[in-house]
Amino acid sequence: MEGTFARFEGHEQVVFANDDASGLRAIIAVHSTRLGPSLGGTRFHPYPDDDAALTDVLRLSRAMTYKAACAGLDLGGGKAVIIGDPTTDRSEALLRAFGRAVDWLGGRYITACDVGTTPRDMAIIRRETRNVTGLDTEEGGSGDSGIATAHGVHLSMRAAAGVAFGEPTLQGRHVAVQGLGKVGTRLVRALVEEGAKLTVADVDEEAVDRVADLPGVEVVAVDQVLFADADVVSPNALGAVLTQTTIALLQARIVCGAANNQLGVDEDADRLRERGILYCPDYVVNAGGLINVADELHDGGYRHDRAIRRVEHVPDNLTRILELARAEDITTEAAAEEIAERRIAAVSGLLRWRG
Numbered sequence: 001m002e003g004t005f006a007r008f009e010g011h012e013q014v015v016f017a018n019d020d021a022s023g024l025r026a027i028i029a030v031h032s033t034r035l036g037p038s039l040g041g042t043r044f045h046p047y048p049d050d051d052a053a054l055t056d057v058l059r060l061s062r063a064m065t066y067k068a069a070c071a072g073l074d075l076g077g078g079k080a081v082i083i084g085d086p087t088t089d090r091s092e093a094l095l096r097a098f099g100r101a102v103d104w105l106g107g108r109y110i111t112a113c114d115v116g117t118t119p120r121d122m123a124i125i126r127r128e129t130r131n132v133t134g135l136d137t138e139e140g141g142s143g144d145s146g147i148a149t150a151h152g153v154h155l156s157m158r159a160a161a162g163v164a165f166g167e168p169t170l171q172g173r174h175v176a177v178q179g180l181g182k183v184g185t186r187l188v189r190a191l192v193e194e195g196a197k198l199t200v201a202d203v204d205e206e207a208v209d210r211v212a213d214l215p216g217v218e219v220v221a222v223d224q225v226l227f228a229d230a231d232v233v234s235p236n237a238l239g240a241v242l243t244q245t246t247i248a249l250l251q252a253r254i255v256c257g258a259a260n261n262q263l264g265v266d267e268d269a270d271r272l273r274e275r276g277i278l279y280c281p282d283y284v285v286n287a288g289g290l291i292n293v294a295d296e297l298h299d300g301g302y303r304h305d306r307a308i309r310r311v312e313h314v315p316d317n318l319t320r321i322l323e324l325a326r327a328e329d330i331t332t333e334a335a336a337e338e339i340a341e342r343r344i345a346a347v348s349g350l351l352r353w354r355g
């Protein structure tokens, strides 16, 4: 098949929303509703052209299907992009027009925050649709998802240590953390408390200052942190940090961090495996953020304790993936996809929810 549809690669629905009055140009991609309504954030970004926006939203929504399936959630995968510069193009009218477009999908797509959108934006979108999460706690939402995400990464790191070193603990281990934002800072604090030795870096000096004085923390230059002589390296800043060049220089036995899309290209999963480095698939270990916003969909509303309890299953999901990768002699990335596909095939016919 050729043409536009050939690019949709199994997506159920792709909606282009246009509103001349507010300047809204958005694309909503629903990859799969086989496990439930599709949930994924809205990225507000000045894409160079519409084609780049379409490529991005298709890729991101597909990834959400796998993320939700591996996390054991009754959610499908979807994502939205708003084409524009959030610093100059954001307006109440544009966000409401976007909310109306989300509402047209009748619950098949539920939005949330992503790069370029904030909980305040979600509150405006909610004035047009109920199908929105990622609101501030004052609005009845789940607030900063960094807490849940960092917790999931920390517990996953312990599980990976169990597989790689035989003991599921970071006590006495050396962990290098790239990026000290909402996730990285909390992760560092938890690891210090557990008795790990830390090497950290961030481009932002204020972020570094937040953790520099903690016991056992050493600050290094941003171009060195990934290659520290550590047991574990944890990317929590940017995507595409694991490439042919960087993988060759890694010293750590485990890679486990929250940053999205850590692999530069698919083959990088093979490169990590060939070097004997245990790569914890990013979308599996950073699922705490999704689990946290998904809790807003409960009938009684969001409960932090319940969300955190659910995040505590993230390391079990990771362990199953690591075991499958070992048993089938495949990459951990391939094992994660297989586990997701198996779950979708096994339970999608049994769900109460029908899209």
Ligand code: NAI
Pocket (backbone or CB within 6 Å): 144, 145, 146, 147, 149, 178, 179, 180, 181, 182, 183, 184, 201, 202, 203, 204, 207, 222, 236, 237, 238, 239, 258, 259, 260, 286, 287, 288, 289, 290
């Ligand atoms: P954040 O924006 O709060 O923190 C990112 C930090 O990385 C900032 O302090 C920034 O200065 C730093 N940074 C940027 N470039 C850097 C570089 N070259 N070297 C070192 N540090 C650099 O973001 P947050 O929320 O902490 O998320 C971290 C990563 O995890 C992001 O990739 C995000 O997409 C991903 N993620 C976050 C979730 C969440 O719940 N917050 C959920 C799932 C994924």
